[in-house]
Amino acid sequence: MIVSSLLFAVMGVCVKKGSLAFTSAELVFWRGIISMVVIGLLARAQGVSLKTRHGKLHASRSLVGGFSMGTWFYCMAAVPLAGAMTLNYLSSVWVALFLVGAGFVAYLGGGRESEGRMLLGQLALLATVVAGFSGVVMILRPSADPQSLIPTLSGLLSGLLAAFAYLQVVALSRVGEPEIRVVFYYAVASAVLGALWMLFTGISEWHWSNAIWLLLIGFCSAFAQLSLTRAYGSARSHVETLVVANLQYFGILFAVMFGMWFLGEQIDALGWTGIAIVIGSSVAATLIRDRMFPKAPVEEH
Numbered sequence: 517m518i519v520s521s522l523l524f525a526v527m528g529v530c531v532k533k534g535s536l537a538f539t540s541a542e543l544v545f546w547r548g549i550i551s552m553v554v555i556g557l558l559a560r561a562q563g564v565s566l567k568t569r570h571g572k573l574h575a576s577r578s579l580v581g582g583f584s585m586g587t588w589f590y591c592m593a594a595v596p597l598a599g600a601m602t603l604n605y606l607s608s609v610w611v612a613l614f615l616v617g618a619g620f621v622a623y624l625g626g627g628r629e630s631e632g633r634m635l636l637g638q639l640a641l642l643a644t645v646v647a648g649f650s651g652v653v654m655i656l657r658p659s660a661d662p663q664s665l666i667p668t669l670s671g672l673l674s675g676l677l678a679a680f681a682y683l684q685v686v687a688l689s690r691v692g693e694p695e696i697r698v699v700f701y702y703a704v705a706s707a708v709l710g711a712l713w714m715l716f717t718g719i720s721e722w723h724w725s726n727a728i729w730l731l732l733i734g735f736c737s738a739f740a741q742l743s744l745t746r747a748y749g750s751a752r753s754h755v756e757t758l759v760v761a762n763l764q765y766f767g768i769l770f771a772v773m774f775g776m777w778f779l780g781e782q783i784d785a786l787g788w789t790g791i792a793i794v795i796g797s798s799v800a801a802t803l804i805r806d807r808m809f810p811k812a813p814v815e816e817h
Contacts (some may be wrong), residue, residue, distance in 0.1 A: 517763040523740035525770035529778055535593035536728030539717045543733060544586050544752035545710025550734020551741070552703035558742070559696050566700055570691055577684035577698065578705030579603055585706055586713065589669035595664055596781045599656045600769035602794050603671030605764070609648035609794075610679035612801040614640040640804050641698050648797035654790030655783075699741045762802060765795045 534543050559566055568574055592600040616638050656668050688698055713779075744764075768791060775781035783791070 517744065518654060518766050520740045520743035521764055523736045523743060524767050525597075525601065525774055527736035527740065528592055528601055528771055529774050530729045530736065531589055531592045531734040532779055533599055534726070534733060537726040537729070538720050539714070540586065540590045540593055540720050541710050541713035541717045542720060543710075543730070544706055544758070545584070545714060546730040547585070547589075547733045547737050548582075548703045548706030548708070549558055550711055550731065551738040552700065554735065554738035555696060555700045555703055555741070559700060562696070564694055564696050565728050566697055568697060568701075570688065571691060573684065573688050573691070574693075574698070574701040575705075577681055578701045579709070580677050580684060581681040581702050582705040582709040584674050584681055585676065585801055586709060587670045588674035591667045591674060594654065594667035595671060596783075597775035597779060598768065598781065598787075598791065599668075599773040600671055601768050602652065602655055602791060603675050604678060604769060605768060605798060606652065606672070606675035606679035606794070607682060607807075608798040608801045609645055610676050611682060612648075612805060613645045614679065614683070615647065616642045634637065637804055637807065641801060644797040644801040644804065647793055648801070650753035651790040651793030651797060654793065655787050657786075703738075707759075765798060768795060772813065800816045 531543055538546075556566065588600065588604050591603060595603075652672075656664065685698065772783060772791065776783070
């Protein structure tokens, strides 16, 4: 999982660099194309068929995931890398917010889910939601730079869509779809959405010296997904799965370091405090959600 987090952070640096020469639409398109080739070759080598009987579920998950990636790439082009990564990792907090909403609906309906320990769990999840978004405000402080407001909102939308995609992955896992097939169709959808987006944004002037960023984005993304899959597959117990899930937040720390080393970004004490709060609230949301819904799988990127 740490390798996966590292690769996602490297991908973020490449997106920042690539955005100087290409539009976000082009980055999404090439990310999808390259990942599709890599995952497709791996599926063939492993003998995993890419045919599916659950096309509608894949289409729904892949489209939502593709839009999540597009808004995230747009955010990364304009917001400091650490902030953009943090917004995307808020998917755990968004899922917690969904569960709080579901609990409130159950409470209004007088359902048993609103009683006792479940109600306490809902309140604890609500606390993680409030803490998580407070941390985001401390990191990004959009009022300090009005021009970053729209990219920041785009990043928040990315995390929200990632949470919806997670809920759809739950449905795919319940019908027995292999992870590699899910990732493949996600890459296909990214390529298609990127191509459609390019119809409106146009195609940038091509320079081969800039193509390295496209290749790195595609390869880092593909191998980060594969590392993520292997990490969860190697977990031999429920506790190990939770540990793996929470190791993903190393990605925020990697993004902070890479932003400082390669992009000249600086984070003050308030920003560091916000990062700590976001990581803490996300970990807490994962643990609380696991106690309330132990059979639900964890998020992916």
